[in-house]
Amino acid sequence: MRPGALAALAALALCGFLSWGALHLVMMIRHGLGSEASLSMVWMACFALLWWVPLAWLERPFRATAEQSAELDRLFVTVQIPVYNEDPRVLEMCLRSTLEQSRRVDRVRVVDDGSTDPATGEAVEYAEIRDRFLERAAAAGVEATWDRTPNRGKRFAQMHVLAQDDADIFVTLDSDSVMDREAIREGLAPFADPRVRSVAGHVLVLNRDANLLTRMTGLLYLPFTRGLRSAQSVMRRVTINSGTLAFYRAHLIRDRAGVYERETFLGRPMQMNDDSMLTFYALLEGDTVHQPSSLVFTLVPERAGHYFGQQMRWMRGTTVRHLWWFRYMPVRGVVFWLTVAEYLHLFLGYAIPLLILAHPGLRSEAGGIALAALVIGTAISYLISLRLFTIVRSDETVAQRLVLFLFSPVATAWRLLCLRPLYIYSMFTCGRIAQWGTRDKVEVGLSS
Numbered sequence: 001m002r003p004g005a006l007a008a009l010a011a012l013a014l015c016g017f018l019s020w021g022a023l024h025l026v027m028m029i030r031h032g033l034g035s036e037a038s039l040s041m042v043w044m045a046c047f048a049l050l051w052w053v054p055l056a057w058l059e060r061p062f063r064a065t066a067e068q069s070a071e072l073d074r075l076f077v078t079v080q081i082p083v084y085n086e087d088p089r090v091l092e093m094c095l096r097s098t099l100e101q102s103r104r105v106d107r108v109r110v111v112d113d114g115s116t117d118p119a120t121g122e123a124v125e126y127a128e129i130r131d132r133f134l135e136r137a138a139a140a141g142v143e144a145t146w147d148r149t150p151n152r153g154k155r156f157a158q159m160h161v162l163a164q165d166d167a168d169i170f171v172t173l174d175s176d177s178v179m180d181r182e183a184i185r186e187g188l189a190p191f192a193d194p195r196v197r198s199v200a201g202h203v204l205v206l207n208r209d210a211n212l213l214t215r216m217t218g219l220l221y222l223p224f225t226r227g228l229r230s231a232q233s234v235m236r237r238v239t240i241n242s243g244t245l246a247f248y249r250a251h252l253i254r255d256r257a258g259v260y261e262r263e264t265f266l267g268r269p270m271q272m273n274d275d276s277m278l279t280f281y282a283l284l285e286g287d288t289v290h291q292p293s294s295l296v297f298t299l300v301p302e303r304a305g306h307y308f309g310q311q312m313r314w315m316r317g318t319t320v321r322h323l324w325w326f327r328y329m330p331v332r333g334v335v336f337w338l339t340v341a342e343y344l345h346l347f348l349g350y351a352i353p354l355l356i357l358a359h360p361g362l363r364s365e366a367g368g369i370a371l372a373a374l375v376i377g378t379a380i381s382y383l384i385s386l387r388l389f390t391i392v393r394s395d396e397t398v399a400q401r402l403v404l405f406l407f408s409p410v411a412t413a414w415r416l417l418c419l420r421p422l423y424i425y426s427m428f429t430c431g432r433i434a435q436w437g438t439r440d441k442v443e444v445g446l447s448s
Contacts, residue, residue, distance in 0.1 A: 081109070
């Protein structure tokens with residue numbers, strides 16, 4: 001996006017956010033210590049907990065100098081792709097994207113974690129795709145391996161090859177995702193700073209046009225991929241990389257061989273949330289950042305059952321990781337207090353309506369308060385969704401982005417009415433963890 005347009009959007013978001021905060025501060029001062037002031041203080045707390053909305057606009061792609069780029073070009077890069085019951089066409093697109101990078105990768109290691117045909121129970125070998133990929137890799141001068149292992153879970157599939165790999169940088173790439181041609185070059189740029197330990201790629205929806213659910217998922221990604229994660233990156237404390245595309249100093253993963261793949265929770269193997277565990281290791285050693293110009297396109301669920309199953313798996317895994325952060329992150333550190341803020345925000349989302357209904361003076365004004373909350377919530381939705389315009393896709397027109405932008409409050413309502421209660425349920429059932437957790441069969445593919 002052009003710098004001038006980006007600056008204008010950032011100024012609009014910042015002015016709107018500060019105006020909202022100033023309005024409630026004035027109301028709190030005007031009403032003194034009455035019930036209206038108490039409610040205004042609660043609104044101010046909500047305002048403070050949305051600190052990441054303006055901060056996200058300060059994120060800029062990391063850029064390397066010519067000298068630094070030369071150093072980065074000397075890094076040996078291994079891309080690891082775990083495969084399990086994947087749509088063949090998407091898998092082939094994924095593999096092709098690794099060979100078409102502007103900055104050539106040095107090695108690609110594919111591990112098929114025992115894919116099977118659910119109807120017959122027979123092994124799915126992907127033989128044609130494998131042979132074609134290995135041939136293309138050899139022609140491109142890229143070292144490539146393809147192993148098949150018994151089904152043990154994603155982490156075992158990763159460590160099957162990474163535990164002994166001698167690369168400088170490991171790139172984790174999901175088999176249902178396709179990298180932009182500049183993804184590797186852009187993702188390596190932050191490593192010009194020796195303090196950086198991991199880099200999160202920027203995730204976009206590949207099958208966006210499949211149906212209404214996939215379009216809304218693109219909107220639902222915004223507060224995290226270009227909101228909270230961008231703000232965390234400004235502080236160099238990204239807490240969760242997307243396993244879809246992430247970059248790591250290789251020693252981080254090699255040094256945890258035998259521990260990472262055998263993580264347990266409540267005595268049960270923990271194979272999900274591999275991405276947050278690897279980011280956790282990086283946080284223990286240095287800086288973790290997000291590179292908004294390292295783009296990857298991934299498939300998202302097209303059916304409600306698959307969607308809610310995926311969300312529940314993510315939420316349960318995130319709850320487990322929160323416990324790890326509370327235990328191991330410094331109390332004075334950013335990550336610890338970001339986690340506290342997340343739970344405080346969740347608590348206030350339920351406490352405020354209960355406070356209004358329980359307080360005689362506020363209960364009589366419940367209708368007006370609800371209307372004000374609706375207006376404020378809609379305004380905040382639009383401020384967050386301005387981030388839609390920071391990425392220009394060749395398969396998306398300006399009119400399509402405007403329509404998505406106009407419907408952003410619908411995504412916010414979905415988050416509040418459906419995903420937040422699901423999060424509460426997932427928190428209390430976080431012990432129900434599984435291996436891959438997403439598919440016993442191919443759940444989603446490309447229709448066109």
